[in-house]
Structures are given as structure tokens and as C-alpha cells.
Amino acid sequence: MANIFETLKSYAAQYSVDDRRDFTDAEVVMVNSAKVVNSQFGQSVCFFMKDGGQKYIPLSRDSVASEGDTIDIRKAHVLTLSKDGQDKITRIEL
Numbered sequence: 001m002a003n004i005f006e007t008l009k010s011y012a013a014q015y016s017v018d019d020r021r022d023f024t025d026a027e028v029v030m031v032n033s034a035k036v037v038n039s040q041f042g043q044s045v046c047f048f049m050k051d052g053g054q055k056y057i058p059l060s061r062d063s064v065a066s067e068g069d070t071i072d073i074r075k076a077h078v079l080t081l082s083k084d085g086q087d088k089i090t091r092i093e094l
Helices: 025-029
Strands: 016-022 031-039 042-049 054-058 077-082 089-093
Touching: 025 031, 031 054, 054 089
Parallel strands: none
Antiparallel strands: 016 077, 031 042, 042 054, 077 089
């Protein structure tokens, strides 16, 4: 007999860490600098790319950084988070 709860969507569930990794060497060389900024989703890291563009990834809730802090991405981690019924999300952990 199948478990009825395995087929139902979860509500009010928390995101959990699927993967935690360092930035790759290829990713590091693409970035001129990185800085914590306030964004629509709270604090994010703004990556100033060598090609002149900017890319943003939100900080994890557990990160201890303030707006304006410069980030050494060799010491930061990329988190992939998941939650039942939702797409995976990426966060930066400092």
C-alpha cells in the first residue's frame, strides 16, 4: 500500500541545502570584484564582471555581511537550495 503523504504537496516547508560548493577557477577569473548590495530580495552579491556587466545572486539567510562589504569569492560558497514543489534556488554563503 502506498503512503498517501508521499503524493501530496508540502506547505510551509523550509528550503534545504542540496549542494554547497566553492566557486570554480573559471568562475573566479570572470569576476573583477564582488560587493554586497541591497536588492529587491534583501541583500545580494553584485558581481562586477570583466566583460563590463553585473550579475546578482542573493545572500543566504545565514551569511554575515553588510551592504558595501567587498567579497573575496574564493572564500564564498555557492548554495543550491530546494523545497518540495518549488524550483531550486541559488544563494551565496559568506
